[in-house]
Amino acid sequence: VTKKSPCDELNNQVSLSSESPPQHAKKSGNVVLEQPPRKKRKLEIHLNRSSFDSEEFALYKKYQTKVHNDEPDDVTESSYRRFLVDTPLIYIPPATDNTVPPCDFGSFHQQYRIDGRLIAVGVIDILPKCLSSKYLFWDPDLAFLSLGKYSALQEISWVKENQQHC
Numbered sequence: 001v002t003k004k005s006p007c008d009e010l011n012n013q014v015s016l017s018s019e020s021p022p023q024h025a026k027k028s029g030n031v032v033l034e035q036p037p038r039k040k041r042k043l044e045i046h047l048n049r050s051s052f053d054s055e056e057f058a059l060y061k062k063y064q065t066k067v068h069n070d071e072p073d074d075v076t077e078s079s080y081r082r083f084l085v086d087t088p089l090i091y092i093p094p095a096t097d098n099t100v101p102p103c104d105f106g107s108f109h110q111q112y113r114i115d116g117r118l119i120a121v122g123v124i125d126i127l128p129k130c131l132s133s134k135y136l137f138w139d140p141d142l143a144f145l146s147l148g149k150y151s152a153l154q155e156i157s158w159v160k161e162n163q164q165h166c
Helices: 006-010 054-067 077-085 140-145 147-165
Strands: 012-016 025-028 031-034 041-049 106-114 117-127 130-138
Touching: 054 077, 054 117, 054 130, 054 140, 077 130, 106 147, 117 140, 117 147, 130 140, 130 147, 140 147
Parallel strands: none
Antiparallel strands: 012 041, 025 031, 041 106, 106 117, 117 130
16 A cells, blocks of 8 residues: 655646547548547546555566566566665655645655556656656556656646745
């Protein structure tokens, strides 16, 4: 069970609509093709303190083997922990004088989920003068979503919203 961080109020919840235009029909030559309405999807972004999560590790392993062509036996739990979980940063909880953002300073994993399914994880450090984007891994089956670009825009938005603390 993943503990909720103090950043829950900063976690985003976005409803994605992929519905077709109201008429649900498209012309192709002289033929009208009926398009069924598409289901709305729910995108959630959760910011959690850096810790090992088996679901994240499974996604990381899939990403490393499919995107970077790593051998599955080379993508180990211990190498993942050393690379993206263990951190030299000291966790600093929020301060009452607004000198620390409500979600603290330290290392975090930003989970991106669609309809509850983990689709990407951004590994970030929140520091007094910046947000450092360390690594992003995503589901290779969803490459068409350009999750790297989307996560970069989310991080820029976070910095804008929290610049008074940084």
